[in-house]
Amino acid sequence: MNNQNVQHVKITTADPSAIGLFGLAMVTFVASSQKLGLTEGLAFILPWAIFLGGFAQLFASIQDAKHNNTFGSTAFGAFGLFWLGVGASWLIQLGVFGEQLAADADSRQLGIAFTGYLIFSLFMTIGAMETHKVLFAIFVLIDFLFIGLSLSSFGIMHEATHMLAAVSEMLIALLSFYGSAAAVLNGHFGREFLPVGKPFGVFKK
Template sequence: MSEKSHSWATPAPAGLVALAMACFTFFALLTGKITPASSGLMGIWLLGGFAVQVIVGIVELKEGNILSGNIFTFFSAFFMLVTGLEFIFKYFASVNGWKIDAHVDGWGWLPLAAAVTLWAPAYLKSPKCLFGVVISLTPALWIISLMDMGVWPHEMAPVAGWLAFSGGTFGVYTSAAVILNTSFGRSVLPMGAPFIKPQPASGPALGSKSA
Protein backbone atom coordinates (compact mmCIF):
# COMPACT_ATOMS: atom_id res chain seq x y z
CA MET A 1 0.00 0.00 0.00
CA SER A 2 2.28 2.75 -1.25
CA GLU A 3 1.05 5.77 -3.17
CA LYS A 4 -2.30 4.03 -3.77
CA SER A 5 -3.08 3.75 -0.05
CA HIS A 6 -5.55 6.66 -0.24
CA SER A 7 -6.92 6.09 -3.73
CA TRP A 8 -10.32 5.22 -2.27
CA ALA A 9 -12.36 7.52 -0.05
CA THR A 10 -13.85 5.80 2.98
CA PRO A 11 -17.35 4.44 2.32
CA ALA A 12 -17.99 4.04 6.06
CA PRO A 13 -20.56 6.89 6.19
CA ALA A 14 -22.70 5.08 3.62
CA GLY A 15 -22.39 1.89 5.65
CA LEU A 16 -23.49 3.72 8.79
CA VAL A 17 -26.52 5.18 7.01
CA ALA A 18 -27.46 1.67 5.86
CA LEU A 19 -27.04 0.45 9.43
CA ALA A 20 -29.23 3.28 10.71
CA MET A 21 -31.93 2.38 8.18
CA ALA A 22 -31.94 -1.19 9.50
CA CYS A 23 -31.95 0.00 13.11
CA PHE A 24 -34.89 2.36 12.54
CA THR A 25 -36.97 -0.29 10.78
CA PHE A 26 -36.21 -2.77 13.57
CA PHE A 27 -37.21 -0.10 16.07
CA ALA A 28 -40.54 0.34 14.29
CA LEU A 29 -41.15 -3.42 14.21
CA LEU A 30 -40.05 -4.20 17.76
CA THR A 31 -42.02 -1.33 19.31
CA GLY A 32 -45.21 -2.11 17.39
CA LYS A 33 -45.18 0.98 15.20
CA ILE A 34 -45.48 -1.31 12.17
CA THR A 35 -47.08 -4.76 11.98
CA PRO A 36 -45.53 -8.05 10.83
CA ALA A 37 -47.55 -7.58 7.62
CA SER A 38 -44.87 -5.08 6.55
CA SER A 39 -42.09 -7.68 6.88
CA GLY A 40 -41.88 -8.25 3.13
CA LEU A 41 -41.22 -4.57 2.45
CA MET A 42 -38.79 -4.40 5.36
CA GLY A 43 -36.88 -7.30 3.85
CA ILE A 44 -36.45 -5.38 0.59
CA TRP A 45 -35.04 -2.39 2.47
CA LEU A 46 -32.55 -4.68 4.22
CA LEU A 47 -31.43 -6.13 0.88
CA GLY A 48 -30.62 -2.57 -0.16
CA GLY A 49 -28.56 -2.24 3.01
CA PHE A 50 -26.68 -5.41 2.08
CA ALA A 51 -25.65 -3.90 -1.27
CA VAL A 52 -24.17 -0.91 0.52
CA GLN A 53 -22.49 -2.68 3.42
CA VAL A 54 -20.80 -5.44 1.43
CA ILE A 55 -19.09 -2.73 -0.65
CA VAL A 56 -18.08 -0.90 2.53
CA GLY A 57 -16.64 -4.06 4.05
CA ILE A 58 -14.57 -4.91 0.98
CA VAL A 59 -13.17 -1.39 0.61
CA GLU A 60 -12.37 -1.12 4.32
CA LEU A 61 -10.55 -4.46 4.22
CA LYS A 62 -8.66 -3.31 1.11
CA GLU A 63 -7.52 -0.24 3.03
CA GLY A 64 -6.28 -2.42 5.91
CA ASN A 65 -9.03 -1.49 8.39
CA ILE A 66 -9.40 -4.84 10.11
CA LEU A 67 -12.14 -3.86 12.57
CA SER A 68 -14.56 -1.91 10.39
CA GLY A 69 -13.84 -4.09 7.37
CA ASN A 70 -14.75 -7.29 9.16
CA ILE A 71 -17.75 -5.94 11.05
CA PHE A 72 -19.30 -4.36 7.95
CA THR A 73 -18.72 -7.60 6.04
CA PHE A 74 -20.50 -9.88 8.49
CA PHE A 75 -23.20 -7.29 9.17
CA SER A 76 -23.87 -7.13 5.43
CA ALA A 77 -24.21 -10.92 5.26
CA PHE A 78 -26.33 -11.65 8.33
CA PHE A 79 -27.90 -8.42 9.58
CA MET A 80 -28.85 -7.34 6.05
CA LEU A 81 -28.90 -10.18 3.49
CA VAL A 82 -30.02 -13.15 5.61
CA THR A 83 -32.44 -11.12 7.71
CA GLY A 84 -33.86 -9.40 4.64
CA LEU A 85 -34.47 -12.70 2.86
CA GLU A 86 -35.95 -14.16 6.05
CA PHE A 87 -38.43 -11.32 6.38
CA ILE A 88 -39.56 -11.85 2.80
CA PHE A 89 -39.82 -15.62 3.37
CA LYS A 90 -41.73 -15.18 6.63
CA TYR A 91 -44.17 -12.86 4.91
CA PHE A 92 -45.02 -15.50 2.32
CA ALA A 93 -45.10 -18.15 5.05
CA SER A 94 -47.72 -16.19 6.97
CA VAL A 95 -49.79 -15.56 3.84
CA ASN A 96 -49.72 -19.22 2.79
CA GLY A 97 -49.96 -20.76 6.25
CA TRP A 98 -46.57 -22.49 6.11
CA LYS A 99 -45.38 -23.98 9.39
CA ILE A 100 -41.83 -22.88 10.27
CA ASP A 101 -39.72 -23.12 13.43
CA ALA A 102 -37.99 -19.75 13.77
CA HIS A 103 -36.05 -20.69 16.92
CA VAL A 104 -33.02 -21.25 14.68
CA ASP A 105 -32.86 -17.47 14.26
CA GLY A 106 -31.94 -17.08 17.91
CA TRP A 107 -29.07 -19.53 17.54
CA GLY A 108 -27.93 -17.66 14.45
CA TRP A 109 -28.02 -14.31 16.23
CA LEU A 110 -26.13 -15.75 19.23
CA PRO A 111 -22.59 -15.82 17.73
CA LEU A 112 -23.23 -12.42 16.12
CA ALA A 113 -24.08 -10.94 19.51
CA ALA A 114 -21.05 -12.66 21.06
CA ALA A 115 -18.73 -11.38 18.32
CA VAL A 116 -19.91 -7.78 18.64
CA THR A 117 -19.55 -8.01 22.43
CA LEU A 118 -16.02 -9.38 22.27
CA TRP A 119 -14.96 -6.93 19.55
CA ALA A 120 -16.53 -3.91 21.30
CA PRO A 121 -13.40 -3.00 23.35
CA ALA A 122 -11.58 -2.27 20.08
CA TYR A 123 -14.02 0.62 19.57
CA LEU A 124 -12.63 2.32 22.68
CA LYS A 125 -9.96 3.60 20.26
CA SER A 126 -12.65 5.07 17.98
CA PRO A 127 -14.56 8.36 18.34
CA LYS A 128 -17.15 8.32 21.11
CA CYS A 129 -20.09 8.69 18.71
CA LEU A 130 -19.01 5.53 16.88
CA PHE A 131 -18.56 3.75 20.20
CA GLY A 132 -22.13 4.82 20.94
CA VAL A 133 -23.33 2.82 17.94
CA VAL A 134 -21.67 -0.34 19.23
CA ILE A 135 -22.62 0.06 22.88
CA SER A 136 -26.27 0.55 21.87
CA LEU A 137 -26.46 -2.39 19.48
CA THR A 138 -24.64 -4.92 21.68
CA PRO A 139 -27.45 -5.45 24.24
CA ALA A 140 -30.06 -5.20 21.46
CA LEU A 141 -28.47 -8.15 19.67
CA TRP A 142 -28.49 -10.23 22.86
CA ILE A 143 -32.15 -9.44 23.52
CA ILE A 144 -33.17 -10.37 19.97
CA SER A 145 -31.16 -13.59 20.12
CA LEU A 146 -32.59 -14.70 23.46
CA MET A 147 -36.14 -13.79 22.45
CA ASP A 148 -35.86 -15.76 19.21
CA MET A 149 -34.46 -18.74 21.12
CA GLY A 150 -37.45 -18.61 23.46
CA VAL A 151 -35.30 -17.90 26.51
CA TRP A 152 -36.60 -14.37 27.11
CA PRO A 153 -40.22 -13.23 26.71
CA HIS A 154 -41.18 -11.07 23.76
CA GLU A 155 -42.13 -8.31 26.19
CA MET A 156 -38.43 -7.39 25.95
CA ALA A 157 -38.89 -6.42 22.29
CA PRO A 158 -39.47 -2.68 22.92
CA VAL A 159 -36.22 -2.51 24.90
CA ALA A 160 -34.31 -3.94 21.95
CA GLY A 161 -36.21 -1.56 19.67
CA TRP A 162 -35.19 1.55 21.57
CA LEU A 163 -31.58 0.36 21.77
CA ALA A 164 -31.65 -0.11 17.99
CA PHE A 165 -33.07 3.41 17.61
CA SER A 166 -30.23 4.75 19.76
CA GLY A 167 -27.64 2.89 17.68
CA GLY A 168 -29.18 4.16 14.46
CA THR A 169 -29.18 7.74 15.74
CA PHE A 170 -25.50 7.51 16.65
CA GLY A 171 -24.88 6.01 13.20
CA VAL A 172 -26.54 8.88 11.33
CA TYR A 173 -24.69 11.44 13.46
CA THR A 174 -21.34 9.72 12.95
CA SER A 175 -21.85 9.50 9.19
CA ALA A 176 -22.72 13.20 9.02
CA ALA A 177 -19.70 14.11 11.14
CA VAL A 178 -17.31 12.19 8.88
CA ILE A 179 -18.78 13.74 5.71
CA LEU A 180 -18.94 17.34 6.98
CA ASN A 181 -15.64 17.33 8.86
CA THR A 182 -13.84 15.85 5.86
CA SER A 183 -15.50 18.17 3.34
CA PHE A 184 -14.78 21.35 5.32
CA GLY A 185 -11.38 20.22 6.62
CA ARG A 186 -12.28 21.07 10.21
CA SER A 187 -14.49 19.90 13.04
CA VAL A 188 -18.05 20.87 12.11
CA LEU A 189 -19.71 18.15 14.16
CA PRO A 190 -17.72 16.95 17.18
CA MET A 191 -17.23 13.20 17.31
CA GLY A 192 -15.77 12.91 20.79
CA ALA A 193 -12.20 11.89 21.47
CA PRO A 194 -11.60 8.14 21.84
CA PHE A 195 -11.56 6.73 25.36
CA ILE A 196 -8.18 5.21 24.47
CA LYS A 197 -5.99 7.38 22.27
CA PRO A 198 -4.53 5.32 19.40
CA GLN A 199 -0.76 5.02 19.49
CA PRO A 200 1.17 6.25 16.44
CA ALA A 201 1.93 3.31 14.16
CA SER A 202 5.61 2.43 14.08
CA GLY A 203 5.18 -0.16 11.36
CA PRO A 204 2.53 -1.57 9.02
CA ALA A 205 -1.03 -0.94 10.18
CA LEU A 206 -2.72 -3.85 11.90
CA GLY A 207 -4.56 -5.85 9.32
CA SER A 208 -2.82 -4.36 6.29
CA LYS A 209 -0.29 -7.16 5.90
CA SER A 210 -0.96 -10.12 8.14
CA ALA A 211 0.64 -13.01 6.33
Protein backbone atom coordinates in the same frame (compact mmCIF):
# COMPACT_ATOMS: atom_id res chain seq x y z
CA MET B 1 23.15 -5.12 -15.47
CA ASN B 2 19.99 -3.25 -16.42
CA ASN B 3 18.64 -0.69 -14.00
CA GLN B 4 14.92 -1.08 -13.53
CA ASN B 5 12.81 1.77 -12.35
CA VAL B 6 10.04 0.57 -10.06
CA GLN B 7 6.99 2.74 -9.72
CA HIS B 8 4.56 2.39 -6.87
CA VAL B 9 1.00 3.51 -7.58
CA LYS B 10 -1.10 4.50 -4.59
CA ILE B 11 -4.84 4.45 -5.06
CA THR B 12 -6.68 6.81 -2.75
CA THR B 13 -10.27 6.02 -1.85
CA ALA B 14 -12.78 8.00 0.17
CA ASP B 15 -13.72 7.06 3.72
CA PRO B 16 -16.53 4.49 3.30
CA SER B 17 -17.80 4.73 6.87
CA ALA B 18 -20.32 7.42 5.89
CA ILE B 19 -22.23 5.19 3.46
CA GLY B 20 -21.78 2.17 5.73
CA LEU B 21 -23.22 3.96 8.75
CA PHE B 22 -26.01 5.44 6.64
CA GLY B 23 -26.95 1.95 5.48
CA LEU B 24 -26.99 0.75 9.08
CA ALA B 25 -29.01 3.79 10.15
CA MET B 26 -31.68 3.33 7.49
CA VAL B 27 -32.28 -0.38 8.00
CA THR B 28 -32.42 -0.13 11.79
CA PHE B 29 -34.64 2.96 11.57
CA VAL B 30 -37.21 1.13 9.43
CA ALA B 31 -36.92 -2.21 11.25
CA SER B 32 -37.26 -0.65 14.71
CA SER B 33 -40.46 1.10 13.65
CA GLN B 34 -42.05 -2.33 13.23
CA LYS B 35 -40.71 -3.64 16.54
CA LEU B 36 -42.02 -0.55 18.34
CA GLY B 37 -45.47 -1.01 16.79
CA LEU B 38 -45.29 2.20 14.75
CA THR B 39 -45.62 0.21 11.51
CA GLU B 40 -46.74 -3.30 10.61
CA GLY B 41 -45.47 -6.16 8.48
CA LEU B 42 -42.16 -7.04 6.85
CA ALA B 43 -42.87 -6.32 3.17
CA PHE B 44 -41.46 -2.80 3.08
CA ILE B 45 -38.62 -3.58 5.49
CA LEU B 46 -37.17 -6.13 3.08
CA PRO B 47 -35.86 -3.69 0.42
CA TRP B 48 -34.06 -1.64 3.07
CA ALA B 49 -32.64 -4.78 4.66
CA ILE B 50 -31.27 -5.96 1.31
CA PHE B 51 -30.05 -2.73 -0.26
CA LEU B 52 -29.14 -0.51 2.72
CA GLY B 53 -28.47 -3.07 5.44
CA GLY B 54 -26.85 -5.53 3.04
CA PHE B 55 -25.36 -4.01 -0.09
CA ALA B 56 -24.42 -0.58 1.33
CA GLN B 57 -22.51 -2.12 4.21
CA LEU B 58 -20.84 -4.71 1.97
CA PHE B 59 -19.70 -1.89 -0.32
CA ALA B 60 -18.28 -0.07 2.72
CA SER B 61 -16.57 -3.29 3.79
CA ILE B 62 -14.82 -3.70 0.43
CA GLN B 63 -13.72 -0.06 0.43
CA ASP B 64 -12.45 -0.30 4.01
CA ALA B 65 -10.38 -3.33 2.97
CA LYS B 66 -8.65 -1.05 0.45
CA HIS B 67 -7.77 1.21 3.37
CA ASN B 68 -6.23 -1.83 5.10
CA ASN B 69 -8.79 -1.27 7.85
CA THR B 70 -9.44 -4.77 9.19
CA PHE B 71 -11.81 -3.55 11.90
CA GLY B 72 -14.04 -1.48 9.60
CA SER B 73 -14.00 -4.06 6.82
CA THR B 74 -14.96 -6.86 9.20
CA ALA B 75 -17.66 -4.85 10.96
CA PHE B 76 -19.40 -3.62 7.81
CA GLY B 77 -18.97 -6.98 6.06
CA ALA B 78 -20.38 -9.00 8.95
CA PHE B 79 -23.37 -6.74 9.47
CA GLY B 80 -24.03 -6.45 5.74
CA LEU B 81 -24.21 -10.24 5.52
CA PHE B 82 -26.33 -10.28 8.68
CA TRP B 83 -29.02 -8.18 7.05
CA LEU B 84 -28.97 -10.27 3.90
CA GLY B 85 -29.41 -13.35 6.10
CA VAL B 86 -32.25 -11.72 8.02
CA GLY B 87 -33.90 -10.68 4.76
CA ALA B 88 -33.69 -14.25 3.44
CA SER B 89 -35.15 -15.53 6.74
CA TRP B 90 -38.09 -13.15 6.40
CA LEU B 91 -38.66 -14.35 2.82
CA ILE B 92 -38.81 -17.93 4.11
CA GLN B 93 -41.16 -16.90 6.90
CA LEU B 94 -43.45 -15.13 4.40
CA GLY B 95 -43.66 -18.29 2.28
CA VAL B 96 -41.80 -16.93 -0.75
CA PHE B 97 -39.84 -20.20 -1.06
CA GLY B 98 -42.87 -22.39 -0.44
CA GLU B 99 -45.19 -23.40 2.36
CA GLN B 100 -43.09 -26.42 3.33
CA LEU B 101 -40.01 -24.32 4.08
CA ALA B 102 -42.09 -21.74 5.97
CA ALA B 103 -43.70 -24.46 8.09
CA ASP B 104 -40.27 -25.90 8.89
CA ALA B 105 -38.95 -22.60 10.33
CA ASP B 106 -37.79 -22.75 13.96
CA SER B 107 -37.30 -19.32 15.55
CA ARG B 108 -34.83 -20.85 18.02
CA GLN B 109 -32.37 -21.24 15.16
CA LEU B 110 -32.55 -17.48 14.67
CA GLY B 111 -31.87 -17.21 18.40
CA ILE B 112 -28.69 -19.25 17.91
CA ALA B 113 -27.65 -16.97 15.04
CA PHE B 114 -28.36 -13.86 17.12
CA THR B 115 -26.28 -15.31 19.96
CA GLY B 116 -23.40 -15.85 17.54
CA TYR B 117 -23.64 -12.23 16.45
CA LEU B 118 -23.76 -11.16 20.09
CA ILE B 119 -20.41 -12.89 20.63
CA PHE B 120 -19.05 -11.13 17.53
CA SER B 121 -20.43 -7.76 18.62
CA LEU B 122 -18.94 -8.06 22.12
CA PHE B 123 -15.36 -8.42 20.91
CA MET B 124 -15.92 -5.78 18.24
CA THR B 125 -17.11 -3.44 21.01
CA ILE B 126 -13.68 -3.79 22.61
CA GLY B 127 -12.10 -2.83 19.28
CA ALA B 128 -14.49 0.12 18.90
CA MET B 129 -12.98 1.66 22.03
CA GLU B 130 -10.00 2.63 19.87
CA THR B 131 -12.06 4.20 17.05
CA HIS B 132 -14.22 6.97 18.49
CA LYS B 133 -16.87 7.27 21.17
CA VAL B 134 -19.87 7.50 18.82
CA LEU B 135 -18.95 4.20 17.17
CA PHE B 136 -18.29 2.65 20.59
CA ALA B 137 -21.77 3.72 21.75
CA ILE B 138 -23.28 2.21 18.58
CA PHE B 139 -21.60 -1.11 19.32
CA VAL B 140 -22.79 -1.08 22.95
CA LEU B 141 -26.34 -0.61 21.67
CA ILE B 142 -25.80 -3.42 19.13
CA ASP B 143 -24.82 -5.64 22.07
CA PHE B 144 -28.15 -4.86 23.76
CA LEU B 145 -29.97 -5.38 20.46
CA PHE B 146 -28.58 -8.91 20.11
CA ILE B 147 -29.26 -9.68 23.78
CA GLY B 148 -32.88 -8.70 23.20
CA LEU B 149 -33.17 -10.55 19.88
CA SER B 150 -31.56 -13.71 21.27
CA LEU B 151 -33.72 -13.90 24.40
CA SER B 152 -36.97 -13.03 22.62
CA SER B 153 -36.27 -15.67 19.94
CA PHE B 154 -35.95 -18.26 22.70
CA GLY B 155 -39.18 -17.00 24.28
CA ILE B 156 -37.43 -15.71 27.42
CA MET B 157 -39.38 -12.73 28.87
CA HIS B 158 -40.53 -12.15 25.32
CA GLU B 159 -42.28 -8.78 25.70
CA ALA B 160 -39.50 -7.19 27.77
CA THR B 161 -36.64 -8.52 25.64
CA HIS B 162 -38.49 -7.63 22.42
CA MET B 163 -38.85 -4.06 23.70
CA LEU B 164 -35.14 -4.01 24.67
CA ALA B 165 -34.30 -4.94 21.08
CA ALA B 166 -36.72 -2.36 19.67
CA VAL B 167 -35.45 0.58 21.73
CA SER B 168 -31.80 -0.40 21.18
CA GLU B 169 -32.38 -0.62 17.42
CA MET B 170 -33.99 2.83 17.25
CA LEU B 171 -31.09 4.34 19.22
CA ILE B 172 -28.61 2.58 16.89
CA ALA B 173 -30.37 4.24 13.96
CA LEU B 174 -30.21 7.72 15.46
CA LEU B 175 -26.55 7.43 16.49
CA SER B 176 -25.64 5.95 13.10
CA PHE B 177 -27.28 8.89 11.32
CA TYR B 178 -25.11 11.17 13.47
CA GLY B 179 -21.98 9.10 12.79
CA SER B 180 -22.65 9.15 9.05
CA ALA B 181 -23.20 12.92 9.10
CA ALA B 182 -19.96 13.39 11.03
CA ALA B 183 -18.01 11.26 8.55
CA VAL B 184 -19.34 13.30 5.63
CA LEU B 185 -19.23 16.81 7.08
CA ASN B 186 -15.96 16.53 9.02
CA GLY B 187 -14.18 15.33 5.90
CA HIS B 188 -15.98 17.81 3.67
CA PHE B 189 -15.10 20.83 5.79
CA GLY B 190 -11.68 19.57 6.82
CA ARG B 191 -12.38 20.11 10.51
CA GLU B 192 -14.36 18.62 13.37
CA PHE B 193 -17.78 19.97 12.42
CA LEU B 194 -19.57 17.27 14.42
CA PRO B 195 -17.60 15.86 17.37
CA VAL B 196 -17.37 12.07 17.66
CA GLY B 197 -15.10 11.79 20.71
CA LYS B 198 -11.52 10.60 20.89
CA PRO B 199 -10.56 6.93 21.34
CA PHE B 200 -10.35 5.70 24.92
CA GLY B 201 -6.64 4.93 24.51
CA VAL B 202 -6.80 1.93 26.83
CA PHE B 203 -5.46 -0.90 24.68
CA LYS B 204 -3.29 0.61 21.94
CA LYS B 205 0.38 1.18 22.67
